[in-house]
Amino acid sequence: MKAKRSVIILNRLGLHARPASRFAKTASNFESDIWVEKDGISVDGKSILEVLTVSCPSGSQITIMAEGPDATEAVEVLAALVADRFGEID
Secondary structure, eight states: OEEEEEEEOOSTTOSOHHHHHHHHHHHTTSSSEEEEEETTEEEETTOHHHHHHSOOOTTOEEEEEEESTTHHHHHHHHHHHHHTGGGOOO
């Protein structure tokens, strides 16, 4: 099964170390392979280092993609994490 969704980075500081860590840790809870894509560059969503390589300031659009048995749930949970500003209070 495949799933994908585009989301906007809403937190003031963008996708810096703390949110990238939360994203990768959350993604690692799923069996599916997960990628983050921005500007044609796709990286492993389960790797904090790879997620950090994609420059994502506030207002950036990224696409979360997953392939595997829990792909739909993974994309929904990760999109909700982004929408919740990674739990950060701006």
